[in-house]
Amino acid sequence: MDLKDKLVSSFMAFENTVDIDAPVHDVRSEAIKTFEDEGFPSKRDEAWKYTSLNSVLKHDYSVFPKQENAIEYSDVKKYFIHDIDTYKIVFIDGKYSSHLSQTTHDGIDVCLMSAALSKPKYRLIIENYFNKAATKDGLSSLNTAFSQEGAYIHIPKNKLVEKPIQIIHFSTGNESALMLQPRNLIVVDENSHVQIIERHQSLTENPVLTNSVTEIFTNKRAIVDYYKIQNDKQSASLIDNTFIKQKRESHASVHTFSFGGQLTRNNLNFYQNGERIDSTLKGVTIIGDKQHVDHNTLVHHIEPNCESHQDYKGIFGDKSTGVFNGKVVVDKIAQKTNAFQANNNILLSDKASINTKPQLEIFADDVKCSHGCTIGQLDDSAMFYMRSRGIPEKEAKALLMFAFSNNVLDSVKIPEIKQRITKLIANKLGVSIGFDL
Amino acid sequence: MLKIKNLHASVEDKAILRGIDLEVKPGEVHAIMGPNGSGKSTLASVVAGKEEYEVDKGEISLDGEDIEELSAEERAHKGVFMSFQYPVEIPGVSVTNFMKTAINETRKAKGLDDMPANEMLKMIREKSELLEIDRKFLSRSLNEGFSGGEKKRNEIFQMAMLEPKLAILDETDSGLDIDALRIVANGVNKLKSKDNAVIVITHYQRLLDYIVPDYVHVLYDGRIVKSGTKELAHELEEKGYDWIKEEVNA
Ligand SMILES: Nc1ncnc2c1ncn2[C@@H]1O[C@H](COP(=O)(O)OP(=O)(O)O)[C@@H](O)[C@H]1O
Numbered sequence: 001m002d003l004k005d006k007l008v009s010s011f012m013a014f015e016n017t018v019d020i021d022a023p024v025h026d027v028r029s030e031a032i033k034t035f036e037d038e039g040f041p042s043k044r045d046e047a048w049k050y051t052s053l054n055s056v057l058k059h060d061y062s063v064f065p066k067q068e069n070a071i072e073y074s075d076v077k078k079y080f081i082h083d084i085d086t087y088k089i090v091f092i093d094g095k096y097s098s099h100l101s102q103t104t105h106d107g108i109d110v111c112l113m114s115a116a117l118s119k120p121k122y123r124l125i126i127e128n129y130f131n132k133a134a135t136k137d138g139l140s141s142l143n144t145a146f147s148q149e150g151a152y153i154h155i156p157k158n159k160l161v162e163k164p165i166q167i168i169h170f171s172t173g174n175e176s177a178l179m180l181q182p183r184n185l186i187v188v189d190e191n192s193h194v195q196i197i198e199r200h201q202s203l204t205e206n207p208v209l210t211n212s213v214t215e216i217f218t219n220k221r222a223i224v225d226y227y228k229i230q231n232d233k234q235s236a237s238l239i240d241n242t243f244i245k246q247k248r249e250s251h252a253s254v255h256t257f258s259f260g261g262q263l264t265r266n267n268l269n270f271y272q273n274g275e276r277i278d279s280t281l282k283g284v285t286i287i288g289d290k291q292h293v294d295h296n297t298l299v300h301h302i303e304p305n306c307e308s309h310q311d312y313k314g315i316f317g318d319k320s321t322g323v324f325n326g327k328v329v330v331d332k333i334a335q336k337t338n339a340f341q342a343n344n345n346i347l348l349s350d351k352a353s354i355n356t357k358p359q360l361e362i363f364a365d366d367v368k369c370s371h372g373c374t375i376g377q378l379d380d381s382a383m384f385y386m387r388s389r390g391i392p393e394k395e396a397k398a399l400l401m402f403a404f405s406n407n408v409l410d411s412v413k414i415p416e417i418k419q420r421i422t423k424l425i426a427n428k429l430g431v432s433i434g435f436d437l
Numbered sequence: 438m439l440k441i442k443n444l445h446a447s448v449e450d451k452a453i454l455r456g457i458d459l460e461v462k463p464g465e466v467h468a469i470m471g472p473n474g475s476g477k478s479t480l481a482s483v484v485a486g487k488e489e490y491e492v493d494k495g496e497i498s499l500d501g502e503d504i505e506e507l508s509a510e511e512r513a514h515k516g517v518f519m520s521f522q523y524p525v526e527i528p529g530v531s532v533t534n535f536m537k538t539a540i541n542e543t544r545k546a547k548g549l550d551d552m553p554a555n556e557m558l559k560m561i562r563e564k565s566e567l568l569e570i571d572r573k574f575l576s577r578s579l580n581e582g583f584s585g586g587e588k589k590r591n592e593i594f595q596m597a598m599l600e601p602k603l604a605i606l607d608e609t610d611s612g613l614d615i616d617a618l619r620i621v622a623n624g625v626n627k628l629k630s631k632d633n634a635v636i637v638i639t640h641y642q643r644l645l646d647y648i649v650p651d652y653v654h655v656l657y658d659g660r661i662v663k664s665g666t667k668e669l670a671h672e673l674e675e676k677g678y679d680w681i682k683e684e685v686n687a
Pocket residue numbers: 448451453471472473474475476477478479480489
């Protein structure tokens with residue numbers, strides 16, 4: 001039985017494990033029908049031309065979590081940002097781990113999707129926001145059909161949440177192959193500010209496929225800074241579907257650091273529903289082996305006087321492949337839009353490749369839109385210059401690559417994250433120099 | 438210290454150096470002059486270990502050790518330094534960061550620990566004062582947006598930081614006004630000792646008024662066609678290179 005059939009036929013069994021009276025029951029039923037119609041995307045779909053899911057769909061995944069598995073904090077501490085105080089919402093094989101988590105209901109709600117979906121006090125928020133930003137494509141619908149667990153974050157108005165929130169999904173490999181469908185909902189009300197760090201981490205070599213949906217709503221003048229750390233095992237793949245609906249004067253930024261995993265697809269969508277909105281999408285991708293990272297972004301400028309800033313850097317070694325597909329839509333009434341997009345890449349080997357494609361659909365006439373993409377190699381003359389000063393080849397390469405990706409790190413507001421990313425980059429490049437100057 | 442014997446080098450099958458012999462002893466200053474395109478920069482790059490150039494024949498040794506097979510960084514660790522005619526811009530790497538990395542990698546190669554931060558800072562302060570370099574300059578990206586003169590001054594600052602045994606200065610004087618020239622020359626002279634050596638590549642006599650050479654060589658068409666003392670430099674300044682070309686072609 002192929003994975004699609006297995007998922008469709010598992011839906012009934014899944015529904016029996018969750019609360020069938022919950023208001024989302026109808027949404028789920030609707031969604032499984034959509035998935036049944038749409039199925040998984042194939043290379044025939046324009047948006048999936050350069051990313052084939054065939055190799056990750058072939059495993060016999062266990063499709064929804066059944067048992068609770070435990071892990072010791074000391075074994076996984078390194079995957080946390082642990083040098084600062086944070087809230088934590090941690091899942092092990094798709095099940096909530098109260099042991100590793102630190103949630104709160106003290107003025108803000110940092111807790112579980114499963115609770116939010118079933119308890120009456122969250123009903124209004126769920127009705128107003130759940131599945132209101134996600135598109136109805138096959139993958140998102142699949143996630144919606146199986147949506148049960150994930151992070152639920154609601155920040156009421158005028159709250160500056162000092163502690164960042166970490167959302168971490170571990171998979172233990174206790175199932176020989178596991179498919180996860182985490183579902184996050186983040187609602188940030190007027191004038192509030194929150195910082196979120198998200199990570200998916202497999203702990204063994206058993207195949208894991210994560211199809212995640214995150215919906216984020218930033219109300220008037222809210223600020224959300226979101227950091228995605230993607231450095232998973234070679235056997236793990238991630239399809240990340242993130243939808244951000246912004247209201248007027250809000251700022252939202254998503255930084256995506258992709259350093260590992262077999263296949264990573266980031267569908268990152270911003271919708272600007274108001275004036276003077278600022279959206280930032282940045283990413284550093286450094287991969288090798290046969291890894292594949294695909295950034296598929298959309299910024300929809302719906303109202304006038306808004307800005308968007310996209311800056312993605314990619315470094316591709318060995319036989320790795322990258323895709324950048326950045327779509328910017330500026331509606332007719334969205335005058336005075338400033339939309340910037342840059343995608344710069346370095347290929348370290350002649351077997352590595354990147355497909356980069358900006359897609360601008362501009363219907364307003366008084367706008368500033370720019371885009372640029374470059375694909376290059378490391379500069380030989382810069383390499384010789386550095387080596388002639390005593391910096392060995394490997395370190396010189398690393399320093400150049402770090403310098404190349406550095407301006408994406410400039411906008412990271414949490415110093416501990418910056419340090420961690422810097423270390424991950426050094427690690428990835430196989431050098432021990434700390435680029436911390 | 439440096440011995441070059443019958444050196445032939447080419448790039449993409451094009452012969453550039455066609456039999457160079459040169460010996461530089463500790464404490465000496467050599468000047469290499471010659472028309473554009475004669476191979477001066479190539480000679481400097483080959484000694485510094487630029488892989489683009491193929492050494493077809495001949496030997497290069499430093500303190501009796503063959504260095505042809507060594508990488509550029511290994512030569513740097515042994516004390517070879519080249520001030521670039523065209524220093525390379527490296528966006529995103531500050532001058533300070535670059536120097537710290539260069540010094541600590543060189544120390545690592547010698548089995549030493551990193552230089553303590555306060556020592557490093559002190560050294561940076563001293564050497565930047567020596568070359569009258571503004572502190573703000575040091576946090577800028579290496580060579581990015583520097584004027585011609587700033588780039589050259591920065592090269593000598595790096596030389597001062599690395600304290601090489603053999604420094605090859607490739608047209609360090611071009612792009613410098615007279616004040617900057619004096620500062621740079623003064624820097625080089627302060628670093629001179631009986632144990633190190635300098636090769637100055639230049640078109641003009643004027644730098645040699647400040648950095649006084651023991652020997653002057655004329656490089657033409659990939660060969661050293663004439664050697665002499667500093668008087669030769671004066672003669673070249675006066676008469677140009679045509680008489681040398683005629684002599685060679687005769
Ligand atoms: N990388 C290179 N590729 C091709 N030709 C080169 C290269 N480097 C030097 N040359 C050629 O070799 C000759 C000598 O160049 P160069 O060493 O720069 O001379 P100089 O420094 O004396 O002006 C010139 O004809 C130059 O064009």
